[in-house]
Amino acid sequence: MSEHDTFLAQAHDLLGERGLTQDPELVTPWLTDWRGRFTGRALALASPASTEEVAALVRLCATHGVPIVPQGGNSGMSGGATPDESGTTLLLSLRRMNKVRRFNLAAREITCDAGYVLQTLHETAAAEGLRFPLTLGGKGSATVGGLISTNAGGSQVLRHGSMRAQVLGLEAVLADGSIFNSLEHLKKDNRGFDLKQVLIGSEGTLGIVTAATLRLVPAIAERAVLWIGLAHIRDARRLLLQAEEMAADALEAFEVLPKHSLEAVLAYSPNARAPLGHAHEWHALIELVADRAAAERLPALAQELLESAFEQGLVEDAAIAQNEAQAEAFWALREEISPAERAIGPAMQHDISVPVARMANFVAEAVPEVERAFPGTRGIAFGHLGDGNVHFHVLAPEGARRGEWEAGEGKQVSAFVHDLVTSWHGSISAEHGIGQLKRDELVRLGDPVQLAMMQRIKQALDPQGLLNPGKLMPPSPHKLAPPGATA
Numbered sequence: 305m306s307e308h309d310t311f312l313a314q315a316h317d318l319l320g321e322r323g324l325t326q327d328p329e330l331v332t333p334w335l336t337d338w339r340g341r342f343t344g345r346a347l348a349l350a351s352p353a354s355t356e357e358v359a360a361l362v363r364l365c366a367t368h369g370v371p372i373v374p375q376g377g378n379s380g381m382s383g384g385a386t387p388d389e390s391g392t393t394l395l396l397s398l399r400r401m402n403k404v405r406r407f408n409l410a411a412r413e414i415t416c417d418a419g420y421v422l423q424t425l426h427e428t429a430a431a432e433g434l435r436f437p438l439t440l441g442g443k444g445s446a447t448v449g450g451l452i453s454t455n456a457g458g459s460q461v462l463r464h465g466s467m468r469a470q471v472l473g474l475e476a477v478l479a480d481g482s483i484f485n486s487l488e489h490l491k492k493d494n495r496g497f498d499l500k501q502v503l504i505g506s507e508g509t510l511g512i513v514t515a516a517t518l519r520l521v522p523a524i525a526e527r528a529v530l531w532i533g534l535a536h537i538r539d540a541r542r543l544l545l546q547a548e549e550m551a552a553d554a555l556e557a558f559e560v561l562p563k564h565s566l567e568a569v570l571a572y573s574p575n576a577r578a579p580l581g582h583a584h585e586w587h588a589l590i591e592l593v594a595d596r597a598a599a600e601r602l603p604a605l606a607q608e609l610l611e612s613a614f615e616q617g618l619v620e621d622a623a624i625a626q627n628e629a630q631a632e633a634f635w636a637l638r639e640e641i642s643p644a645e646r647a648i649g650p651a652m653q654h655d656i657s658v659p660v661a662r663m664a665n666f667v668a669e670a671v672p673e674v675e676r677a678f679p680g681t682r683g684i685a686f687g688h689l690g691d692g693n694v695h696f697h698v699l700a701p702e703g704a705r706r707g708e709w710e711a712g713e714g715k716q717v718s719a720f721v722h723d724l725v726t727s728w729h730g731s732i733s734a735e736h737g738i739g740q741l742k743r744d745e746l747v748r749l750g751d752p753v754q755l756a757m758m759q760r761i762k763q764a765l766d767p768q769g770l771l772n773p774g775k776l777m778p779p780s781p782h783k784l785a786p787p788g789a790t791a
C-alpha cells in the first residue's frame with residue numbers, strides 16, 4: 305500500500321462515505337476556478353462535517369505530508385482554491401459546514417460555520433430585521449470562510465469596511481490540527497496580538513477557517529439610488545467629496561462607470577436602458593440609505609445633494625430612481641459590466657487600488673498611458689471610486705485571438721499596469737487576493753521586508769508548508785530580504 309493509499313484509507317475511516325470521495329463526477333467540477341483560468345488535480349475531495357473532523361483530518365495530513373487546498377464556494381477570482389496539477393493535494397471543502405451556531409439578536413451578532421453562503425446569511429439577517437453589510441456578485445456561492453480568507457470587498461466597503469471589519473470572532477484549525485478559537489466577541493481585548501487578523505486575508509495559507517462571529521447592522525428602511533452623468537472622472541471625485549460632506553451617514557456606495565462600459569452593457573443586455581437617455585463620458589452611481597429613524601428625511605437629502613452638485617457645475621444630468629425596480633435597474637447596469645466587456649473580446653482584468661484621493665487622477669493619466677504603450681488596446685476603469693479601487697480592464701486590439709493575446713501581449717500589459725499602480729503607491733490586489741494568479745507579481749513588486757515578514761509568519765504557523773502551497777506566499781525564502789534588512 306502506498307503512502308497515499310494509507311492516507312486515503314485513514315481519511316475515509318475518519319470522514320465516512322459522505323466526507324471523502326475520489327469520484328471524478330463529484331470532484332471534477334471543483335478543480336477549475338470560477339473564471340476558468342486554472343485547472344488542477346486532487347488526490348480526493350474531503351468534506352468534513354465539523355470543526356473536530358477538520359482538526360483530525362489536518363493532523364492526518366500532517367502525519368502523511370499531504371498538502372491541503374481549502375475551498376468554499378469556489379467563486380474566488382485569483383485561483384486560490386484550485387489545486388496544482390500534481391494530483392497529490394487534498395481538496396478540503398467547507399461547504400458541508402453550513403449551519404448557524406448562534407444568533408444574538410440583541411447584540412446584533414451571528415456565529416456561523418465557514419460554509420455558510422453569503423446569500424443565505426443576507427436572508428437570515430433580513431428575517432430578523434437586520435442585515436449583513438457586505439455584498440458581491442458571487443453571493444450565491446461565496447461562503448463565510450472564503451470571504452474571510454480573501455478579505456472580500458464589494459460595493460458597501462465605503463460605509464462598512466471590507467470583510468475584516470465584519471469579523472468579530474473567528475475559529476480556525478491550524479496546520480498542526482490545533483483549534484484557534486476567538487468566537488466570543490470582546491469589544492475591548494488587549495492581550496497582545498489580534499491573531500484573528502493574521503488569519504483574515506491569508507487565503508488558506510495559515511489556517512482553515514471553520515466558523516466566525518459576524519457583525520450585523522439594522523435593516524435599511526429607505527434607499528435613494530442616483531444615476532449621474534459627468535463630463536470627467538475628476539468631477540466624480542469632487543462629487544464624492546460633496547456627498548461625504550452632506551450625507552456621510554447615509555452614503556452606502558459610490559461607483560463610477562465610463563461611457564464605454566455603459567455602451568457595452570446597453571449592447572449586451574436586452575433589458576438595459578440608459579437612465580439619462582444617452583451615455584455621458586462618466587457616470588456616478590450613488591446609493592444613500594437610512595434606517596427607520598432617518599428614513600423620512602432621505603429623499604430630501606438626495607435632492608439637496610443633487611441641487612448642490614448642479615450649482616457647482618459638477619453634474620451634466622442626473623436621475624433619482626423612482627421605485628425599487630428602477631433602483632435595481634441602475635445597479636444592474638453596474639453589475640453587468642464584466643460579462644458585457646467579456647463579450648466584446650479578450651481583455652486583461654486588474655483589481656487595483658491607489659490612495660482614494662489620487663484615484664481620479666490615476667485613471668485620467670493611466671488609461672491613455674496604457675493605450676499609448678500598447679497601440680490598439682482600450683483601457684476601461686470602473687467600480688469603487690469611493691474606496692480608491694477600480695477594476696482596470698485593458699481590452700485587446702480588434703481581431704486579437706482569445707487565449708493567444710492574453711498569453712502574449714496581455715501579460716506585458718498586466719506587468720505595465722502593475723508597475724504603474726506600484727509607482728502610484730497602490731496595490732495590485734484591492735479585493736480579489738493574490739492566489740496563484742498574482743503570486744509572482746507580488747514577489748516582483750512587493751516590499752521585501754513585508755514579504756519576508758509574511759514568510760516568517762508562514763514558517764512559524766505551517767513549518768511543513770502544507771496549507772495551500774503555491775498560493776499567495778513567495779515560493780522561495782532565498783529571494784527575500786534576510787531578517788533585519790530594511791526596505
Ligand SMILES: Cc1cc2nc3c(=O)[nH]c(=O)nc-3n(C[C@H](O)[C@H](O)[C@H](O)COP(=O)(O)OP(=O)(O)OC[C@H]3O[C@@H](n4cnc5c(N)ncnc54)[C@H](O)[C@@H]3O)c2cc1C
Pocket residue numbers: 338373374375376377378379380381383384385398418439440441442443445446447448449450451452453454455456457458459507508509511512513514735736739772775
Ligand atoms: C460574479 C462575481 C462577483 C464578485 N465580486 C466580488 C467583489 O465585488 N468583491 C470581492 O472581494 N470579491 C468578489 N468576487 C470574488 C469572490 O466571490 C470572493 O473572493 C469570495 O470571498 C470567495 O469566497 P468563496 O467561498 O467562493 O471562496 P473560494 O473561491 O472557495 O476560495 C477563495 C480563497 O479562500 C480560501 N478559502 C476558502 N474557504 C476557506 C476556509 N474556510 N478557510 C481557509 N481558506 C479558505 C481558498 O483556499 C482560496 O484561497 C466575485 C465573484 C463572482 C463570481
